[in-house]
Amino acid sequence: MNSKEQPKGRLATLRGLQPFLAPYKKQFVLAGIALVIAAGATLAIPYAFKQMIDAGFGAAGAAGAKNAAHIDLYFIALFGVACVLAVATAARFYMVSWLGERVTTDLRGAVYSHVITQSPQFFETTQTGEVLSRLTTDTTLIQTLVGTSVSMALRNALLFIGGLVMLFVISVKLSSVIIVLLAAVVLPIVVFGRRVRKLSRASQDRVADASALAGEILNAMPTVQAFTHEGDEAHRFRSSVERAFETAMQRIRARAALTVIAILLVFGAIVFVLWLGAHAVVRGSMTGGELGQFILYAAIVAGAIGALSEVIGDAQRAAGAAERLLELLSVRSPIRSPAQPEPLPARAANSAALTLRDVGFRYPSRPQTPALSHLSLDIRPGETVAVVGPSGAGKSTLFQLLLRFYDPQQGQIMLDGVDIRRLDLHALRGAIGVVPQDTVVFSANALENIRYGRAGASDEEVIAAAKMAAAHEFIEKLPQGYQSFLGERGVRLSGGQRQRIAIARALLKNPPLLLLDEATSALDAESERLVQGALQAAMAGRTTLVIAHRLATVQRADRILVMEHGQVIESGTHAELIAQGGLYASLAALQFSQDAA
Template sequence: MSQLDGKPASSNDSARAEPPAARKPGAAALRQLLPLLWPYRGRIAIALIALLIGSATMLTVPLAFRDLIDQGFVAGAAVGWHFVALFCIALFWGVTTAARYYTVSWIGERVTADLRSAVYRRMLEQSPQYFESTRTGEVLSRLTGDTTLVQTVVGSSISMGLRSLLQFIGGLLMLAITNVKLFGITLLLLLIVVLPIVLIGRHLRKLSRESQDRVADSSALAGEILNAMPTVQAFTMERAEAERFDVSVESSFATAVKRSGVRSLMTAGIIGGVFGAIVFVLWLGAQSVSAGTMTAGELASFVLYAVFTAGGVGVLAEVWGDVLRAAGATERLMELLSAEPAIASPAQPATLPSKPQARLDLEAVSFRYPSRPTQLALDDVSLSIREGETVAVVGPSGAGKTTLFQLLLRFYDVGAGSLKFDGIDIRDLDPRELRSQIGLVSQEPVIFSANAIENIRYGRAGASNEEVYEAARAALADEFIARLPEGYRTFLGERGVRLSGGQRQRIAIARAILKNPPLLLLDEATSALDAESEVLVSAGLEAAMRGRTTLIIAHRLSTVQRADRIVVMEQGRIIETGTPAELLRSGGLYSRLASLQLVA
């Protein structure tokens, strides 16, 4: 995919990249669902058996009508038994149809759930660089809309299609048995009608894929804007954004209408052509009855078989449209499912010591972001950090400070050089094991749509309530949580909208304290706070930093005066390092920044 090959990509291109292995012609794309269907082969067999029995039962109905007409109305015949037989056939047919419908619906729902889970798990494995060029709204559209299309086909349309196919084939066979001459004419006319439909079907598949892409564009746009409502409203851009969404929706509508038009044309052609051919054949049959070469019962059964055959073709036309849409949806889902994580665990990962010390060594590290391959984000950076040391990283925006944290968390791999954790190159470690040793408090902490206790427990899922309370007290979060309407059980709202910035930060600090990692990363943890909140958050941070290696990114130099060492970065390089006092005396970049902030 484009986000993996180092080339810049648009937000749409990467999500729609089409690896050769993932692209299958037409409905053949549905074969990629076979691994998901295989675990339920027993239920599939039951559904097929019910389908075969039901179809065979249905095909006996015209024979029963033939006997009723030719024999039931003869003087002295027991007409009642013929109607009893017809009722029993219909009852048995209904039971087998119900069994098939329930079984197939269960399979469709189960496979859809499995597919959603598999795609979601694969997305959770992707590194941040994947989402540099893949919009989350696009992914969500595939997880919802596309999986619903797959569910419709697997849980309904395929079953209806197979039933109609058997109905069509069985009807043709019985037509041949009933009257070979009329059958031959019928088959020739059907071939003339169906062949042009195949060409229309190919065009319909392309339109189905395009329609789903347009819907995904609208979903991605809506998700982006709804997550930025304060900014949209602050700049009074509501009308402009509504108009932009209208354009996207109209594009989706136009494509959908075009697809529906082609599908309607295909359906009308099939049904009209097939029924026209059958009406013509029936006219010939009526001539045979008049000539005495067919009985009235044979013509009646031929009519019913012709109706079954035509009905089967009509349903197949409808189902084929669904299948083509589901084929496009399957392609899109399989593109996500086949996306390999850029950051993966080695085949035989190294193991950290039982008590990691969080000693860090960067040796001539250079790095370029995949979306900006011509620009060095880090340039030949070498740095050693001792166990328990507090190091602050300062410098202007774009200096490479956050990039350093991204590499430490192994969201990206270094382009050159090495980055070692306790003497082990982090590329030799399982990313999950590495990240389990790191706590992160960012400038804009993520607060989930849950209560306070669950948000803090996110730091360590198995923690007891008392451990959560203790972490909250250490982070100075207990005092405001206790004042919430339901205390720790208070729902904090989406993205923590019910909390202030300082309160969200203290929740994040409590989460890091609960995790209790040997390495703590603080990324601009106080830069967006007012003075009073900064004092409270800083006190919580001091508790979090106690007894562990800490790296601090800060623009406010007042927050890093207690650091053991300060590293000054500019344009991806380390240009100064030393204690705060040493750097103030050196007259370099840190001294100039300090004269602007600290003196003022």
């Protein structure tokens, strides 16, 4: 994935999140107001304590009795400050938490919406488990940053600045000593902060690796169990999570060291300065109230520095997460709709003309191996064309190019006379119905799985399509009929039943171009007979391309194309190709002998 646009290894990466923060300026302003009020109330508390100590407890005699009369007023004022602090802190917490949840939701939606528009080329090199890790783990880190860390950073920055100003107001000498000592704390915090960022990125990568491995294995459990590899896969996953644990522990140790160094240096400096202050009180150059006030402000400053060191750690982790998410968002699919797409011409009937001119294609992951070479075809509206040939001949590749999952490196493909690269992707794919060999059934009920073919279809239309695909009978026998949940990836159905669901989906779409990729390969003889009849009705008057090995499908085609090594080497009807005695004849003879056996 291309990440050149994002500055690696710097908190500047977080600037890439600005488009997700910009829509909520009002909420940020309200949170900022609450934050300033809360910080001001916090800074007012030490001053109130100073007044109580000096005016209430530091006087004697009649003046002391007079000042003592004001103690109640000071305590009421202190409680009032505490009330303001409580309300402002609660308001700040609510606003920043809302912002964290809102921005994270927007970010997850944007990443997911972006990923599902990528071409298959993207998924050749990116594991789905890694994408899921970025959608969950990485966005959670961003949520922590926006919903907690930014607010904490601003609050503690205000407390640090305000506390520092008050320290100088009380004693320039003591405050100057503290500044010099605190300056010596910055260097180790910066050095360890960089190490924490690097280890955070590595830790997130290891978690993504483990998620990708788990996702791959869980989606292949029947195969894993059939080959009795449960123990091996469990060991592989344990090794992967152990690597993630080791990397995480390195990060935790580095962050713990950062915390220890920051707190020890900061509070060591403060203790030293307070020792100087105690001697000043003894000498009479500072009152007890001023020393108490100085102690509280020094504690506020120290606490702010400690909190800022924690926030820096969170920000470093979030920078690594943001870098990974922005890398994902920066990926641009090579397959996109043109800026000004051409419309498809109006058709007299529900069928389309298809033309291929000198098409050549190599998969991006296998650039040295041609999948199609100088392929030219003319398919008339309403024609049914069967495509046969050995595995690797380019049959499925042809279908992928027609759907524009990839673009050919040479030549052009035209639908109704329009180059498909000049069509809107949704318009192109909306004109094509597909029944794949590897049927996808979603975790939904039967009704919604078939309705996936046309979202606005009524229940009656869905049921009619199921009847055409010979799926109505077995669906009716499910526990809740069409409302029955089919399980993840359709595990509650047999292979033939899943394929009939896919056929019903394509029939419901009612497209002018129908692509059948081994549409009856998983059916028993009776189901195949029923589906063949349904497919014949569906193909009537519609342009159809059929990939098939079974002659029951092939023999009914208007024309048969025989492919080998990405080229059409024979073309004709079943009888003509048998008479030629070429590759098709040998494939037919082999199948006849197998059927006879």
